[in-house]
Amino acid sequence: AQSVTQPDIHITVSEGASLELRCNYSYGATPYLFWYVQSPGQGLQLLLKYFSGDTLVQGIKGFEAEFKRSQSSFNLRKPSVHWSDAAEYFCAVAATSGTYKYIFGTGTRLKVLA
């Protein structure tokens, strides 16, 4: 069965430090992968997506993610975190068999220290 694991429930970084949020997926075929961000009291905003091709994908707000098939991972990175990046981040994989529903990870809550 498809699944997504985000091993880190909480991460705290200092403003200006680099960030890496981990995501591992379980899926039989080539996955379609996504990272979304949810600010407090807000909906989900798409940061970036991977469908195929270049394994390093660029997203909005300076985020990037790298797809590594051998490790079944799709980790999100940012070289320098801003205080406004404090939010919850969700990794998701899209089903490709007849429906396009998402399976989400449990989320990683990011705290940024000034």
Added chain:
Amino acid sequence: DSGVTQTPKHLITATGQRVTLRCSPRSGDLSVYWYQQSLDQGLQFLIQYYNGEERAKGNILERFSAQQFPDLHSELNLSSLELGDSALYFCASSVATGGSGSYEQYFGPGTRLTVT
């Protein structure tokens, strides 16, 4: 702004009651998805409609039902509400007509349901 609208933003109701959540997809999107976000279950897929027809079902309780109307807006009906139904309910939409663009979902701001 994703282009997906949901009403109401907040809903407070009592146990045993019935509520209806409404979603209007982005212009041109044929598919609507409903997700529930709760502290203990995380983000869970409930149900998907495509052009008025049910396409897929997830962890949706029998007390819950949904439909998509000819103008493509969708409603999620929750009945015999229990305390555990308190959650944030998201609607998302996508083109879903085939091709990689079908997989990109745009989420509404959500409806926060509190059952007391």
